[in-house]
Amino acid sequence: MKLAVVGSGYVGLVAGACLAELGHEVQLVDNDSDKMAMLLRGEIPIHEQYLPELMSRNRQQGRLRFADSIANAVKTSSVIFIAVGTPALVNGAPDLSYVEAVASAVGQHVGEFKVIVEKSTVPVLTHQEIGKVMMLNGAPAESFEVVSNPEFLREGTAVTDFLFPDRIVVGADGSRGAAMLRQVYEPLTSGAYYSQSDAIPRPATFSGKARLLVTSAKSAELIKHASNSFLAMKISFINAIANICEAVGADVQEVCEGMGADSRIGERFLRPGIGYGGSCFPKDLLAFRLVAEECGLEFGLLNEVIKLNEYQRNRFVRKVRSALWNLKGKKIAALGLAFKGGTDDIRESPAIAIIQAFCNEGAEVVVYDPEAMERARCVLQDKVQYANSPYAACAGAHAMVVLTDWQDFAELDLGLIRRALRHPIVIDGRNLFRREQMLAAGLHYYSIGRPTAAPAKSSHSDSQAAVEEMLTEMRSVESVPNLSA
Ligand SMILES: NC(=O)c1ccc[n+]([C@@H]2O[C@H](COP(=O)([O-])OP(=O)(O)OC[C@H]3O[C@@H](n4cnc5c(N)ncnc54)[C@H](O)[C@@H]3O)[C@@H](O)[C@H]2O)c1
Incomplete structure (x- = not known):
């Protein structure tokens, strides 16, 4: 044809x-x-x-x-x-x-x-x-x-x-x-x-x-908006569950496995993280909410999905702040710019919003993404530094922060990362790593909805005392049980 x-x-x-x-x-x-x-x-x-x-x-x-x-x-x-x-x-x-x-x-x-x-x-x-x-x-x-x-x-x-x-x-x-x-x-x-x-x-x-x-043509148009809204709801839902897990010390991955095994729920899209982004979900939810309004209906659930998504980003910035205390003057290695792994698209990327929040607080941010650097440069310009590998981004950084679920990041040599970092701290917004791996590499590991992993003894002689001090500080403030703050 x-x-x-x-x-x-x-x-x-x-x-x-x-x-x-x-x-x-x-x-x-x-x-x-x-x-x-x-x-x-x-x-x-x-x-x-x-x-x-x-x-x-x-x-x-x-x-x-x-x-x-x-x-x-x-x-x-x-x-x-x-x-x-x-x-x-x-x-x-x-x-x-x-x-x-x-x-x-x-x-x-x-x-x-x-x-x-x-x-x-x-x-x-x-x-x-x-x-x-x-x-x-x-x-x-x-x-x-x-x-x-x-x-x-x-x-x-x-x-x-x-x-x-x-x-x-x-x-x-x-x-x-x-x-x-x-x-x-x-x-x-x-x-x-x-x-x-x-x-x-x-x-x-x-x-x-x-x-x-x-x-019918009408039904097909609705199928698309309804599907995207439902998927976004699944993401916001599991993020709220992850926050409850953090408050009580449970492991959201275990909760996801148990929920996802139910064929009525399914395991896909039960991936806690820093919230959804991209060129579709954010705009499609806003558009669908308006469709409902124009039909004279209040679809309050969509408001909650949108609110939870914004909250999740802010909560992650707070998590980084509680791990590092003041962000001003800290060097942060930010891995990931694309809104998700496998693409160079940065439209409505939560990674970009989070990096901008770090910059606004006076952090020195070094970024790396396998595909999205060029597009990000147009937005972030000279507010950040651009590294040519994840290891280069981590050199001398106070922490490594994972913002995009690239498979390449999940396969990093954690021994090299630990040696590159000034302080052995990883804050993972995508739950790409297992706690055991991080502990074995001697890294302090913060993720979403899972207990923090802190090695019994850090051999980073020059920074150990400072790290322990920060961790004590962090433990006292990290769990934030109020989900709608
Ligand atoms: N990106 C996705 O993952 C995805 C998935 C499903 C549906 N959609 C939907 O598909 C649509 C396109 O999304 P996209 O991500 O490809 O957008 P895009 O911005 O990447 O591409 C749109 C293209 O249309 C071109 N364009 C605009 N006006 C034009 C005109 N008058 N004549 C010719 N070309 C014109 C632009 O130059 C641009 O290249 C959107 O409605 C989006 O919601 C996107």
Whole structure:
């Protein structure tokens, strides 16, 4: 099929490359000329596993091209995916002006029947607005159908998520749109793609064929907002439980294992930490809360999820403060800038917010991230120092603080870390390490929802007394039982 994807960001690029991988002829468009120039040079503007391979092989085979205008892409395509950003405005409402701009442009060039696919995350009933704008721009009502096809990929595993989905949701109010979307995803729903010798490796848990669910357009729009809100709720919930564990000296990992073993709950997303971030959950929760308000409903639960998330970040800064006492003048090695491991995306990253809080208190922060340094530099500028390895970041630091769940960090040589640090203190906002490992390496270890680990005797001769003194201080203030402070 001939497809166009408008918007070549995290979602558009992945969707475009994956749809080409399924055998379709895909044209990607973006109004950011620098991004288009990069793509034409064969450079990939984002970090995502398997994306470079997919882009390169599908370009070589002529299935993936870059269009110079929406008009050209629309004229020659039968299905047009809208994958532009929908960031939050100051009042929390999603900015739908990018979606509107694309709908206007598409409306002007529709020609023969086309399916317009809402891939961007948008509030319920947006498909109707897209239809209206298209008609206002000259598209006859019978020349198009707007279908909602929300995207559930996660940055870091985006290509695998797209090609091996838990489900594909197609929200179509007409039979033609649903039929064309079924055809688009047929290589996944029939399993044909998975039998290709050069297919992207299949995740161990994948069942063999993708499930495609057809709903009304309204329901599909709601499925996306409801899913993200539910996942964010799971994160805030387990963070609140972690805080209770800290207050009573229990271990949240044990609690997660016990809860997650219940198939009604499931173990995924029961990962205590410094709270959710990224370009989706924060804005989608605000948008969904507004949807509820506009329906005359008070969805107070969403307020609590948002509040708990903010609290969790602040609580982590307090935890670091109680481990180090004054942050002013302290050197902190901050490992992680991306909002999660596997991506270079720093939008709404809790790591960035926490680093800014350290800087505001006068700490000297040295940062390291395997992929997100360049993007972070635009935000943090010269407020922090940039190290070229985790070990370099730790050299002479009063503590190492873990802010992103990169697998590379979980595999650090803790002996080297201990030797590099001025004081043997690690504060882990992602629970990447086990207490036993830390004790064996002679490190004082603070994590989320688990008892602090303090080696019986530190051999850091020059700092031992100071560390013990700080630990005594910390123990007296660390447990903060008030969850809504
Ligand atoms: N990033 C994710 O993990 C993810 C997952 C699921 C859904 N989503 C949703 O998908 C949408 C896109 O997210 P993203 O992370 O890819 O955003 P992004 O900011 O990375 O990409 C959006 C792209 O759209 C382009 N664009 C904007 N206006 C345009 C126009 N008029 N014509 C052509 N291009 C235009 C921008 O230049 C940009 O490259 C959002 O609604 C988001 O909520 C994102």
